[in-house]
Amino acid sequence: MSTDKLDKSLEQELSSLAAEGRTKSPERVIEAYIPPKDEKGPRYRLADSSQNFMRFNSNAYLSLSNHPELIRAADAATRNFGVGPGAVRFIDGTFVHHVRLEERIARFVNKPGAKIFNSAYTANCGLALSISSKKTHWIGDQLNHNSIIRAMRISNVPSANKGIFAHNDMADLKRCLDAVGSDMERVVVVFDGIFSMRGDCAPINEIVDICKSYEDRFKDGVITVVDDSHGIGAFGDTGRGTPEFCNAWPDVVVGTFGKAFGVNGGFVAGSQTLVEAVRQKADTYIYTNPLSVADCAAAVKAIDICDSSQGKDLLAHLKEQTARFRQGLDRLGMESIAGPHPVVPLMVRDTARTHDLVTYLYDNGVLVVGLTFPVVPKGDETIRFQINACHTPKDIDQVLGLLAEFA
Ligand SMILES: Cc1ncc(COP(=O)(O)O)c(C=O)c1O
Numbered sequence: 001m002s003t004d005k006l007d008k009s010l011e012q013e014l015s016s017l018a019a020e021g022r023t024k025s026p027e028r029v030i031e032a033y034i035p036p037k038d039e040k041g042p043r044y045r046l047a048d049s050s051q052n053f054m055r056f057n058s059n060a061y062l063s064l065s066n067h068p069e070l071i072r073a074a075d076a077a078t079r080n081f082g083v084g085p086g087a088v089r090f091i092d093g094t095f096v097h098h099v100r101l102e103e104r105i106a107r108f109v110n111k112p113g114a115k116i117f118n119s120a121y122t123a124n125c126g127l128a129l130s131i132s133s134k135k136t137h138w139i140g141d142q143l144n145h146n147s148i149i150r151a152m153r154i155s156n157v158p159s160a161n162k163g164i165f166a167h168n169d170m171a172d173l174k175r176c177l178d179a180v181g182s183d184m185e186r187v188v189v190v191f192d193g194i195f196s197m198r199g200d201c202a203p204i205n206e207i208v209d210i211c212k213s214y215e216d217r218f219k220d221g222v223i224t225v226v227d228d229s230h231g232i233g234a235f236g237d238t239g240r241g242t243p244e245f246c247n248a249w250p251d252v253v254v255g256t257f258g259k260a261f262g263v264n265g266g267f268v269a270g271s272q273t274l275v276e277a278v279r280q281k282a283d284t285y286i287y288t289n290p291l292s293v294a295d296c297a298a299a300v301k302a303i304d305i306c307d308s309s310q311g312k313d314l315l316a317h318l319k320e321q322t323a324r325f326r327q328g329l330d331r332l333g334m335e336s337i338a339g340p341h342p343v344v345p346l347m348v349r350d351t352a353r354t355h356d357l358v359t360y361l362y363d364n365g366v367l368v369v370g371l372t373f374p375v376v377p378k379g380d381e382t383i384r385f386q387i388n389a390c391h392t393p394k395d396i397d398q399v400l401g402l403l404a405e406f407a
Contacts, residue, residue, distance in 0.1 A: 020374065021372070021373065021374060022374060028046050028047070028367075029046060029047040030044050030045070030046060030047075031045050031046060031047050032044065032045035033066065034052060035066070036390060036392070039392050039393075039394045040392060040394055040395060041054065041063075041388075041390040041391050041392050041395045042055075042063075042066070042390055043365075044367075051365050052365060053362075053365050053366065053367050054365060054366050054367065054391075054395055054398075054399070055367050055388070056361075056366055056367060056368045056385045056386055056387070056391075056399060057367050057368050057369045057384070057385075057386055058386055058388055059230065059258070059259035059260075059386065060259065060260070060262040060388055061233065061234035061259060061260040061318060061342050061386070061387075061388055061389065062233055062234065062239075062260045062261065062262060062302070062305075062306065062311070062314050062315070062318065062388075062389050063262065063314070063388045063389040063390035064260075064261060064262035064263075064302045064305060065262035065263070066262075067262070067301075067302075067305065069301050069305065070262065070263065070298040070301045070302055070305075071298070072301075073297040073298050073300070073301040074294035074295070074297055074298040075294070076297065077097050077293040077294050077296065077297035077298075078292070078293065078294045080293070081095055081097070081293045082293075083292060083294065084289065084292060085289050085290055085292065085293070086289075087289065088286065088287060088288060088289055088290070089279075089285070089286070089290050090286065093289060093290055094290070095293050095296075097293040097296035097297050097300070098116060098290055098291070098293075098296055100296065100297075100300055101116055101257075101265075101291075101296040101299050101300050102114045102115060102116055102267070104299075104300045104303050104304075105255075105257075105267050105269060105299075105303065106269050108240065108303050108306075108307070109232070109240065109241075109243075109253045109255070109269045110240075110249065111253060111269035111270055111271075112270070112271055112272045112275075113269065113270070113271070113272045113274075113275035114267045114268065114269035114270075114275060115267065115268050115275050115278045115279060115282070115285060116257075116265055116266070116267045116290065116291060116296070117265065117266040117267065117268070117282075117284060117285055118264075118265060118266070118284075118288060118290070118291060119256065119258065119264070119265060119266045120147060120227065120229045120254060120255060120256035120258070120266030120267075121147040121150075121266065122266060122284035122285075122288070123254050123255075123256075123266035123267055123268050123284075124145075124147040124148050124150070124151040124227060124254055124266075125147065125150060125151045125154055125155075125282075125283075125284045126268065126278055126282030126283065126284040126285045127151065127225065127252065127254060127268045127278065127282065128151035128152060128154065128155035128157075129151075129154065129155050129281055129282050129283055129284070130274070130277045130278045130280075130281040130282045131186070131188060131223070131274070131277065132155035132156070132157060132188075133185070133186060135183065135184050135185040135186060136157070136161065136184070136185070136186040136187070136188060137161045137162070137163070137180045137181070137184040137186070137187045137188070138152050138157050138161060138162050138163070138187075138188050138190065139162070139163040139164075139165065139173065139176045139177065139180075139187065139188070139189045139190070140152070140162075140163075140164055140165070140189070140190045140191060141164075141165060141167055141168065141190075141191040141192065141195075141202065142164050142165065142166055142167045143167045143192070143195050143197070143198070144190065144191060144192055144227075145192055145196065145227060145229070147227070148190055148192070148227060160181075161184070163176030163177075163179060163180070164176070167195070168200070168202060168203060170203065170206050170207070170210060173189070173207065173210055174210060177189075177210070177211075177214045177222070180217075180218070182217075184218060185218055185219040185220050186218060186219070186220035186221070186223065187211075187214070187218050187221075187222040187223070188222075188223045188225060189207065189211050189222060189223070189224050189225070190224075190225040190226075190227070191204075191207065191225075191226060191227070192226075192227050192228075192229075192230070193226045193227065193228030193229075193230065193231035193232075193235075193241055193242030193243070194228065194229075194230035194231045194235065194242055194341055194343065196229075196230050196343060197343075197345065197371060197375075197376065197382070197384065198337050198343070198345055199337055199339055199341040199342070199343030199344060199345055199384075200337055200339050200341070201231065201235070201242045201245060201246070201339065201341065202226065202242060202246075203246065204226060204242055204243055204246035204248045204249075204250060205246045205247060205248035207224060207248075207250075208224055208248045208249075208250060209248075211224050223251050223252065224250035224251050224252070225250055225251065225252040225253075225254060226242060226243060226250040226252070226253055226254070227254040227255070228241040228242050228243065228253060228254070228255050229254070229255050229256040229258075229259055229266075230259055230260075230341070230343065231243075231245070231255075231341075232253075232255040232256070232259070232260060232261070233259070233260025233261050233302070233303075233306050234259070234260035234315075234318065234341070234342060235340075235341055238306075238307070238312070238315075239260065239306045239307075239311060239315050241253075241255070251270060251271075252268065252269065252270040252274065253267075253268075253269045253270070254266065254267070254268050254269075255267055255269075257295070257299040257302065260306070261299055261302035261303065261306070262298075262302055263295055263298045263299045263302055264291065264295045264299075265291045265295050265296070265299060268282075314389040315389075317389050318342055318387060318388070318389040319340065321342075321387050321389075321391045321392075321393070321396050322340065322341070322342045322344065322387045323340075324393060324396045324397075325344055325385065325387055325396050325399070325400065326338075326344055328396065328397070328400035328403075329344070329346065329400075329403070332400070332403060332404055332407060333407075334346055334347075334403065334407070335347040335349075342386055342387040342388070343384060343385075343386055344384075344385045344386070344387060345371075345382045345383070345384050345385075346382060346383040346384075346385060346403075347380070347381075347382055348381050348382060348383055349379055349380065349381055350381055351372045351373065351378075351381050353381075354370045354371075354372050354381040354382070354383060355370060355372070357370070357383060357403075357406055358370035358383060360402070360406050361383075361399075361402060364402050366398075366399055366402065368383050368384065368385055369383070369384045370382075370383050370384075371383070371384060385399070
């Protein structure tokens with residue numbers, strides 16, 4: 001037996017993907033982390049390159065991944081309990097660090113309870129498996145993250161029970177709600193807090209108000225769910241994310257520990273009953289080993305730091321550097337999408353120019369993400385810059401200088 005015949009078919013499929021421009025480029029490998037020094041943030045060494053790079057493509061907005069307190073917490077947990085849980089949660093794979101992280105994140109987002117997952121991706125899938133029924137209608141923003149779209153698919157939501165509203169268009173959300181069949185018992189409205197390709201945020205206060213006005217039409221009401229993976233830790237006055245920024249809290253909050261908090265893992269936070277339903281029904285929680293205790297201990301430490309004066313300083317620095325970068329783009333006459341989030345898209349609006357600029361930045365030691373068709377519509381070609389708290393004014397000015405030279 002061999003996979004020769006399968007490989008042939010897969011090669012054809014991969015060629016088709018390549019012809020459609022849908023394949024990912026080869027993965028670069030980071031070989032060394034060079035700590036910050038001389039008013040410069042950290043640098044990274046890549047395999048096959050002798051130069052040092054700045055990362056302007058990292059989601060680790062608070063730059064906590066290399067924080068000594070997180071490393072110490074992970075190290076202590078590992079020394080006490082080892083590197084892996086040995087089983088799934090319900091077969092004695094639950095350690096005190098899992099429970100502590102669940103309590104800590106629930107408190108952080110001000111919900112009665114939370115369940116943690118290996119990632120926000122599996123958290124979305126687990127939530128959908130837990131709350132979907134034959135009489136559940138799902139409504140989502142057109143630009144929702146792939147994990148939400150996948151979540152709806154794996155929970156077998158038929159297309160008749162789904163509505164998609166145009167990005168952040170509240171009239172269209174109402175249209176979707178009006179279209180829900182009277183036989184439906186439960187409506188779930190789900191949206192990203194921050195849209196990661198654009199850095200803009202959902203108008204959560206408006207969404208929550210609109211959903212409330214439809215609440216009485218359905219036996220189980222209208223449940224609002226925000227996936228605030230890019231907002232939690234990085235956005236709002238105290239890092240509580242987009243709900244804090246909008247001053248409106250959806251019923252359920254999904255998020256990740258793998259972005260602003262700099263670690264790994266995801267969570268679903270909501271009522272105690274919802275959390276118990278997740279524990280009983282979410283296959284992506286039940287049938288898979290949990291995060292390591294090292295991840296959990298580091299994530300708890302990251303949340304503690306976010307809630308401390310140190311965290312406030314980091315957040316303030318992040319906001320200042322984001323504003324510095326955005327103002328620099330304005331001065332250069334470069335187009336972006338306005339907003340305070342550290343995802344700063346540079347609208348290039350041309351495929352070849354986007355590729356050329358990404359290459360130019362790479363050649364000059366800056367890692368960014370270029371987004372071209374079919375990831376974004378033709379004409380919306382973008383370079384996504386992500387500001388992190390480790391960036392110094394010198395780093396920001398260096399990138400702005402390169403952009404000025406390129407222009
Ligand atoms: C909205 C949203 N949800 C989920 C994820 C996935 O997060 P994780 O890496 O924890 O699975 C992302 C990451 O890009 C995201 O933007």
